[in-house]
Amino acid sequence: xxxxxxxxxxxxxxxxxxxxxxxxxxxxxxxxxxxxxxxxxxxxxxxxxxxxxxxxxxxxxxxxxxxxxxxxxxxxxxxxxxxxxxxxxxxxxxxxxxxxxxxxxxxxxxxxxxxxxxxxxxxxxxxxxxxxxxxxxxxxxxxxxxxxxxxxxxxxxxxxxxxxxxxxxxxxxxxxxxxxxxxxxxxxxxxxxxxxxxxxxxxxxxxxxxxxxxxxxxxxxxxxxxxxxxxxxxxxxxxxxxxxxxxxxxxxxxxxxxxxxxxxxxxxxxxxxxxxxxxxxxxxxxxxxxxxxxxxxxxxxxxxxxxxxxxxxxxxxx
Numbered sequence: 001x002x003x004x005x006x007x008x009x010x011x012x013x014x015x016x017x018x019x020x021x022x023x024x025x026x027x028x029x030x031x032x033x034x035x036x037x038x039x040x041x042x043x044x045x046x047x048x049x050x051x052x053x054x055x056x057x058x059x060x061x062x063x064x065x066x067x068x069x070x071x072x073x074x075x076x077x078x079x080x081x082x083x084x085x086x087x088x089x090x091x092x093x094x095x096x097x098x099x100x101x102x103x104x105x106x107x108x109x110x111x112x113x114x115x116x117x118x119x120x121x122x123x124x125x126x127x128x129x130x131x132x133x134x135x136x137x138x139x140x141x142x143x144x145x146x147x148x149x150x151x152x153x154x155x156x157x158x159x160x161x162x163x164x165x166x167x168x169x170x171x172x173x174x175x176x177x178x179x180x181x182x183x184x185x186x187x188x189x190x191x192x193x194x195x196x197x198x199x200x201x202x203x204x205x206x207x208x209x210x211x212x213x214x215x216x217x218x219x220x221x222x223x224x225x226x227x228x229x230x231x232x233x234x235x236x237x238x239x240x241x242x243x244x245x246x247x248x249x250x251x252x253x254x255x256x257x258x259x260x261x262x263x264x265x266x267x268x269x270x271x272x273x274x275x276x277x278x279x280x281x282x283x284x285x286x287x288x289x290x291x292x293x294x295x296x297x298x299x300x301x302x303x304x305x306x307x308x309x310x311x312x313x314x315x316x317x318x
Contacts, residue, residue, distance in 0.1 A: 004025060005021070067083045068083075107138045109139055113137060114136045115135055117130060118131075192220075192222070195217065195219065195220060196212070196213055196216065197211070252276070257275055258276070261276075266282065267281050268288055270296055279297070286299060
């Protein structure tokens with residue numbers, strides 16, 4: 001370091017030699033700009049930068065710092081390490097404690113299981129959650145959950161695969177209703193088509209509803225109930241056509257014979273006490289002879305049988 005003689009230190013004026021020596025020493029110890037660049041200066045400043053260095057820059061690139069949401073300022077953290085900003089445009093990583101909005105992307109065709117988000121509260125700061133039992137498939141539009149509750153009045157379509165527990169007040173179409181206390185009925189008195197009465201295996205409890213398509217049917221237009229066989233009392237039947245009776249026997253009290261015998265030509269009907277029967281056909285000239293409570297017989301006419309024949313003729317209107 002060059003020595004400089006100062007008048008304040010010497011206490012008297014400097015001589016010409018002392019002045020010349022001062023200039024020579026200063027010239028020899030000067031800092032050449034070519035050998036001391038801005039980088040060298042910055043390096044020197046950094047060695048003393050920091051708290052207590054005395055360095056104080058009010059602006060950076062002409063901008064002041066602020067921790068509040070202030071326009072045209074450089075972000076600075078406050079005493080708690082926080083800062084405020086209206087909009088941050090950047091690619092962020094990590095976890096945000098509170099987000100007021102998220103970017104949504106429409107997914108309408110992906111054939112994969114997705115999990116809808118839900119929260120524990122309707123408002124406030126909550127963690128979004130999912131449930132493996134609550135899923136959605138964008139391709140099929142199917143929302144799946146372990147159970148559903150609430151009004152289903154807005155549901156449309158046929159519930160071919162819908163399984164509903166409990167009691168349904170109204171079921172437009174249900175493949176399997178475990179227990180339905182009521183059915184919605186429609187009065188049909190004019191449709192000219194075959195309908196099938198509903199059947200069950202039991203008289204009470206829960207049972208599958210069945211029909212018998214080839215053995216039991218009803219036509220609302222004609223009022224005709226058709227079955228392979230009818231069994232039970234027919235006392236209330238009206239306008240019953242005897243021509244429709246093809247099997248069985250008809251009681252004497254109903255105008256029948258109470259028998260299945262078919263008369264031959266020339267046969268005579270007689271009573272057995274419980275039914276009507278028929279004799280065989282006699283030959284020409286024979287007369288019908290009574291045998292008391294037994295069946296009458298045909299005999300060749302003679303004096304002994306003439307009286308009987310006359311009596312029989314009177315009985316049968318001959």
